[in-house]
Amino acid sequence: MPLALLALAIGAFGIGTTEFVIMGLLPQVAAEYGVSIPTAGLLVTGYALGVMIGAPLMTALGTLISRKRMLLLLMVLFVAGNALSALAPGFGVMLAGRILASLAHGAFFGIGAVVAAGLVAPQKKAGAIAMMFTGLTVANVVGVPLGTLIGQHLGWRVTFLLVAGLGVLGLAGIAALVPDQPKAEGVRLRHELAAFRNVQVLLAMAMTVLGFGGVFAAITYIAPMLTEVTGFADSSVMWLLVLLGLGMVVGNLVGGRLADRALMPLLFGSLIGLAVVLALFTVTAHSKIGAAITIALIGAFGFASVPPLQKRVLDQAAAAPTLASAGNIGAFNLGNALAAWLGGLVIAGGLGYTSTNWVGAALAVSALGVAVLSSALERRDRPRPAEAVGEPVAVG
Numbered sequence: 001m002p003l004a005l006l007a008l009a010i011g012a013f014g015i016g017t018t019e020f021v022i023m024g025l026l027p028q029v030a031a032e033y034g035v036s037i038p039t040a041g042l043l044v045t046g047y048a049l050g051v052m053i054g055a056p057l058m059t060a061l062g063t064l065i066s067r068k069r070m071l072l073l074l075m076v077l078f079v080a081g082n083a084l085s086a087l088a089p090g091f092g093v094m095l096a097g098r099i100l101a102s103l104a105h106g107a108f109f110g111i112g113a114v115v116a117a118g119l120v121a122p123q124k125k126a127g128a129i130a131m132m133f134t135g136l137t138v139a140n141v142v143g144v145p146l147g148t149l150i151g152q153h154l155g156w157r158v159t160f161l162l163v164a165g166l167g168v169l170g171l172a173g174i175a176a177l178v179p180d181q182p183k184a185e186g187v188r189l190r191h192e193l194a195a196f197r198n199v200q201v202l203l204a205m206a207m208t209v210l211g212f213g214g215v216f217a218a219i220t221y222i223a224p225m226l227t228e229v230t231g232f233a234d235s236s237v238m239w240l241l242v243l244l245g246l247g248m249v250v251g252n253l254v255g256g257r258l259a260d261r262a263l264m265p266l267l268f269g270s271l272i273g274l275a276v277v278l279a280l281f282t283v284t285a286h287s288k289i290g291a292a293i294t295i296a297l298i299g300a301f302g303f304a305s306v307p308p309l310q311k312r313v314l315d316q317a318a319a320a321p322t323l324a325s326a327g328n329i330g331a332f333n334l335g336n337a338l339a340a341w342l343g344g345l346v347i348a349g350g351l352g353y354t355s356t357n358w359v360g361a362a363l364a365v366s367a368l369g370v371a372v373l374s375s376a377l378e379r380r381d382r383p384r385p386a387e388a389v390g391e392p393v394a395v396g
Helices: 003-033 041-060 065-088 090-116 122-154 156-177 187-198 197-219 221-230 234-259 263-286 286-305 306-316 321-348 355-381
Strands: none
Touching: 003 041, 003 065, 003 090, 003 122, 003 156, 003 221, 003 234, 003 321, 041 065, 041 090, 041 156, 065 090, 065 156, 090 122, 090 306, 090 321, 122 156, 122 234, 122 286, 122 306, 197 221, 197 263, 197 286, 197 306, 197 321, 197 355, 221 286, 234 263, 234 286, 234 306, 263 286, 263 306, 263 355, 286 306, 306 321, 321 355
């Protein structure tokens, strides 16, 4: 494994921790600022929208400098945003800090995925991307539960200060281990934007929005769901987040291994499984054992789709992959924002915390429908063997 992949995974670990740790700390943040849980959920929505907007903007800026230098700049933004969140005197300032940190997220994973794919042989690209994303999933096993525990005992502000420290560590790792490659010659923003005229790129991003939105519909409000509905103590939330993270790690590794061999079948299977377990969570949320098992399965099915979705975008936008790759990271977070907003609506409407699982299941089914459409269009547009070699095709 190239050491540069380890450096990218370190950065991904820090970013993954700050993205997901807020879910376990929503009740504490809401209590300190005197806002409702759905209002505190705006910290998830705002972060996700910042990623969606920042991914193309920061990546466009990245076409002007080397990829390594851009990755370093993004980590500086990440550190500054988390420090601001930790020191925020009011809810609005904390939201601003979350948005500032989020500007680094999409471009980091988008540019990082291109760098990771370029470090290995073509047949190992999905595995390399999965290795970088392992930092994100390991964050959910170690960083998020530990951050939640620290936040519950020492205060959530301490958690965000430590996350800023993780960003400093990621900054040092990238500086030391990622190759200092020169800016690619001939790369132009107009060239990169042309990838978005590809229908398959847009469909892959739509799958990302809807499929990953299904995951976030459930996990955004997972802490109050587990304490208020399932009956777990606050101290148990950390261990349940470990289960979620373990499921994410397994799903990501399996997805990375299979995506190079059976990309679309893997997408179909993961989306079907995700829709089923989200629907079941409306029932299993009332059982401690059932909830624990379901949480792990949501992580596994949700993250099994990440490597194939990212690889499909890279494959379809092969001539100009950087902006499309970052755009797909933005799509992941558009799904997060959509799900957090919809989940907040159904909770505020009095339907209860478990109603967010139905929202997630509906989003996953919608993603499956887009995947079926994408596959059908691909088969329709694929030339038949006779056409491919320029021979006449028999009719009748």
